[in-house]
Amino acid sequence: MEKNPLIQTVGLKKYFPVGKRKLHAVDDINISIQEGSTLGVVGESGCGKSTLGRTIIRLLEPTAGQIFYDGKDITNLSEQAMKEYREYIQIIFQDPYSSLNPRQSVSDAIAMPLKLHANLDVRQDIAKRTKELMDTVGLAQRLVNSYPHELDGGRRQRVCIARALALNPRFIVCDEPVSALDVSIQAQILNLLMDLQRDNGLTYMFITHDLSVVKHISDEIMVMYVGQCVEKAPYAELFKHPLHPYTRALLSAIPVPNISMRAKKAHVIRGEISTPIDPKPGCRFAPRCEHCSERCTGVDIPLNEVSPGHFVACPYAEENL
């Protein structure tokens, strides 16, 4: 029996006005994430993946569409009513250098959500919970009074994670949480996030441009291009049978740390991501696509389910099967 998804969006859109025109940052996105699983969102800079993450947790107001949290429509809740849900929905940002207040110590930063939301009025309770959280994310107690400038990137990101965990959330949007970190630190943080998910049954939406990271952590992967979802599938299926030409290009563009793969010259796609301002109907990848034909322009390409759970927006997807 299919359980209710923890997070669901229906036809979610976010447009930004640019003069009289509209920038289509998120254009008709439908996702559903089951409790305890991870949706990976991949795409290049400017494809709208961060905007999607922020719109889902209502840091940005959606232009159209609906957002459901645990079956309840939270799209139009007032800021006051939303506050109740903020406890359960958290976000970790990309840059641990700019997402911490330089004048807040580690304990201040972690205690802030506790002061705002939890019923822990007693000072000792807050201090105790802060200590627990620091242990959970692997921060040494001696850092409790340190300021962000005294910490390296990996430790700062641990502070951000502790802060996000403070209220025992159920859903966390991870917006490129490891992109700013060195590989060895990146692996430590990825392991931490996966341990936390295993122990606490957390649900993640994991936004990244790094396909090898997304494969490692996700159950399902959505590939975005200029605000739209072009392909969505369980992670193993997506890597085994990528169907959209953009997904294939992305996959072949990743350099592999294996010298025997070197002879296989990467298949380089031409051109660059097209503008999201008032895009014309039709496939937005068409100008860079080698399979493009008249079928790809003029009408929007629907997202078709080609095999169970595998959705593709490409008229040639069936033929590629």
Add this chain to the structure above:
Amino acid sequence: MSEKLLEISNLSVEYRTTDETVYAVNGIDLEIRRGKTLGLVGETGAGKTTTALSILRLLPDRTGRITSGSIRFDGEDLLTLPEDVIRHRIRGERIAMIFQDPMTSLNPVMTVGFQIAEAIRYHTDHLSKEQIEKRVEEVLELVGIQAERKKEYPHQFSGGMKQRVVIAMALSCEPDLLIADEPTTALDVTIQAQVLAIMDELRERLGMSMIMITHDLAIVAQTCDNVAVMYAGEIIENGTLEDVFTGDKHHPYTIGLFGAIPDLEHETERLSPIEGLMPDPANLPSGCAFAERCPYRMDICEKAHAAVYTDGTHRIACNLYADENNKGEA
């Protein structure tokens, strides 16, 4: 003509401030052969960029100083040449550098054409205005940018295009050595693939040597001939690409670096990162700098510097292999 284009021996660099001395590079040896690419790999703060800046003599004036060693480029010691010789004959002309962030390495108030022309004008004596303009157009087309776009300003280009402009500028004087400091870190994967392909093609066509500074082992695997792994200002393992990627012995740090990358080919339940952090370069331990994080640590590692094991082109600075080395020599 010697095979070796650049030979660094026993180079040490410090940054001194009133508060502390940062030992950024500690006695490294490196060589780059003509027409080959060396990958310099390591984490933030390992000393990769400092090494590159020393080659170009661009270390910050007041704080940075080279305390020992020599850098021989095509027979001349770059460290003893007077500054005006470096400026007129070496930097930009025979050794060029591409920086990590193309957004900050271009001047926003000058057209890209003007900026490229400036480099050419500075390093060639008797080219007419027309010849310089023609050369600007040539190099832009070389990196796949239409010549008409030379009249545009940096903000009119995307990140990938800006990095191409920077590459065009670096190549405008046909250098013998190109130092690329994380040239694609700020770019998206598909654009990264485009830029790497262009660099690879141009290097082959112009017969340049290259130093590719990166933290991404995958990029090294795809573009380099030789690899040097840096840690806390030292080169802890170097050799040919095969030595470092498929050899049977490795420095524990190198093993850790590979373990930390999520594998696209195989399923891995958990990554095996290196625990801990790199030591503070202002306060390095007396023994092996990696000892604190090393799973194979022995008593000797904390006391003295690691013994160097060599096997042909493969060199590892680790006590683990010290015994085998002695056997080989006996």
